[in-house]
Amino acid sequence: MPVKEIAHRLLDFCYPGTCASCDEPCDGRTSLCDDCMIKLVRLEMAPACDRCARPIPEFLAPCPHCTGDGISPYDKIVRLGIFDDPLKEMIHQMKYHRRWPLAEVLADRLVSHESVKGLLQETNPRETRMxxxxxYHWRQVSRGYNQSEVIxxxxxxxxxxxxxxxxxxxxHTETQTHLSRTKRIENLKDAFALTNARCVKGKHVILVDDVMTTGATLQAVGxxxxxAEPATLCAIVVAVADPRGRDFTAI
Ligand SMILES: [Zn+2]
Ligand SMILES: [Zn+2]
Incomplete structure (x- = not known):
């Protein structure tokens, strides 16, 4: 039996046919029921700024959030979709309920998303590093894995x-989600340290994260x-919170 088939059977065994977002019955292979899958595709297809990945009113419209400058120090950020259900619940299930196969489902969707395909085509894979x-070490120990690492x-x-x-x-800086933007930046000061500059010097570096809210975490690590003087610095995130959304400050 191929490994992929074994993995699928294991998935079905662990989560027998329930949608990862709404608990309705579904085919274990897709992780989402038909309704949630349609909603996910809508979130994926919503227009986004091609520099900062935040939502824009229509395709090619000027970005009201970054005015075309992007988010420093990144050349470009791309995303799978807007942080809303079913994507929001999928991320929650992946992170806090150890439903780790969802990380792979999301990674597969990222790879086939136009924005991600475009970004990956810009550089030579051999000169690129993800x-x-x-x-934070103890956070990873308690959770068992780093979801961004799996993706x-x-x-x-x-x-x-x-x-x-x-x-x-x-x-550990996760409690910052309830803080204002200024307080988040302060909270993230010195949260990351460069320990191996050589592995990314002169390379095209692509950071990978699950959710971008204000972008403060990505900016701090960036x-x-x-x-370390990378050739370029970009980021791929699963979901981007809409700054105009009602949940923006609460997540
Ligand atoms: Zn569903
Ligand atoms: Zn923008």
């Missing part, structure tokens, strides 16, 4: 791009990696 946003590893395997771990996280 960098999962690191978790980055899967994308890397499919696209023949090596992973690199140039930085570590010195503190600034540290920038010290």
């Amino acid at each position: 960098v999962p946003v690191p978790l 980055a590893r899967r994308i890397g395997k499919k696209c023949k791009i090596k992973l690199a771990h140039p930085a570590i996280r010195l503190r 600034r540290v990696i920038k010290e």
Whole structure:
């Protein structure tokens, strides 16, 4: 029996035919019921800024969030979809309920998303490195795995791009989600440290994270990696919170 088939059977055994978002019955292979799958495709297809990945009113409209400048120090950020259900619940299930196969489902959807395909085509895979946003050591031990690492590893395997771990996280900063933007930036100061500059120097670096809210975490880790002088610095995130959304400050 091929490994993939065994994995699918295991998945069905662990989560017998329930939608990862609404608990309705579904085919275990897709992880979502038909209704949620349609909603997911809508979130994936919503227009996004091609520099900062935040939602824009229509395709090619000027971005009201970054006004075309992107999010420093990134050249470009791309995303799978807007942080809303079913994507929101899938991420929650993946992170806090150890439904880890969802990380691979999301990675597969990222690889076939136009924005991600476009980004990956811009550079030579041999000169590119994927960098999962690191978790604080004890956080990773308690959760059992780093969801960004699982996603980055899967994308890397499919696209023949090596992973690199140039930085570590010195503190746990997840409680920052309830803080204002200014307080988040303060909270993230010195949260990351560069431990291996050589592995990304002169490379095209792509950070991988699950959710971008204000972008403060990505900026903090990006600034540290920038010290290693990569050729370019971009990011792939699963979901981007809509700054105009009612949940924006609460997540
Ligand atoms: Zn559903
Ligand atoms: Zn923008």
